[in-house]
Amino acid sequence: MPQIEETQQNVPTIGTQEQPPTPSRPSSYSFDAASLRQRNAPLREAVGSSTMSATASTASPSESDRDDEGNEFECNICLEMASNPIVTLCGHLFCWPCLHRWMQSRSPSANACPVCKAKVERSKLVPIYARGRQSKDPREEVIPERPTAQRPEAAPSQANRGWDNFFFPGGTIPTGNGITVGFGLFPSLFGLHYTFGVPAHLGSRDRQAQVAQQQAFLSRICMMVGILVMIAILLY
């Protein structure tokens, strides 16, 4: 009997634990309804594809559109499917135009990731090149304001910061290479001049001086010999 009382006591405690959520039910109902609808969508899709391929093909586009509204490829700023997608080092996805505007804004945290506050550097953004997305995107009207060519220059510069404006303007490697070669060789050319050119000059000057000295010495010896020969001839 006491054991039963204990179990009976346990039941109400479970009941009281369950009670707090009950007042929240009216508002959570709508949440559940919406999430249930979302949960049902893939089910319907699965059923449709297994039984009737025709209905599945008509149903799936609208459902994938609906999924787009809340899926993981939304830009964290405009909350739409990211156009000209770009990813930060911390892994957060944005449209390039959206993130660019944020980074240009006067906000004190404009250099921070809007989602996680990690430092965001333009040179360390990674563009995502998906297939066919951009041509479909209705927000292309907005994109031309931000030259997409600016985007690629950011990504490869992980290797060389500072020169990223010169490296891949618009991803055209030849011009970039030409300039990097120019920049790369100039210092070494100067180095060559200094290390090889200048000693060479000094050496030739030394040689010339040595030759001149030797010539002067020889001419003096010749003069001495000549004078001695002259004296010898005169004396004998």
Add this chain to the structure above:
Amino acid sequence: MSSIFTKRLTKELRDLQANPPMGITVQTAEDDLKCWRVTVRGAEGTLYEGETFVLQFKFNNNYPLESPEVVFVDNVPIHPHIYSNGHICLSILYDQWSPALTISSVCLSILSMLSSATKKERPPDNAMYILTAKKSPKSTTWAFHDDSV
């Protein structure tokens, strides 16, 4: 610029109406979505249980890059970080704003700020502040001393 503004606010409104977080209800979104009124209900088991308050959001064309102006209207909760003119001392509304924040997440932050209060009282400098403050809390230079409440 304004196309993001309209699209994003339209989407936020649709999401909030379809899927409202607990205790948050959009009343109105007027004037081309530029002015919203959102009802927030004090959470159960907190000092504000059973009370409802109205938050007014005003957006400018730079939203979401710029924070909305958020104030309590009509019935202003008595809270150590809420001034009697409705201004809210909450960093995410000012210099800690991020465009990844939404109306919904702002409302939830304000609700959690209410929930964590241990005492219903006005900020110590309330009388002084409401005399000097401008109409918009965004023109105030805020100093955030206490992140816990």
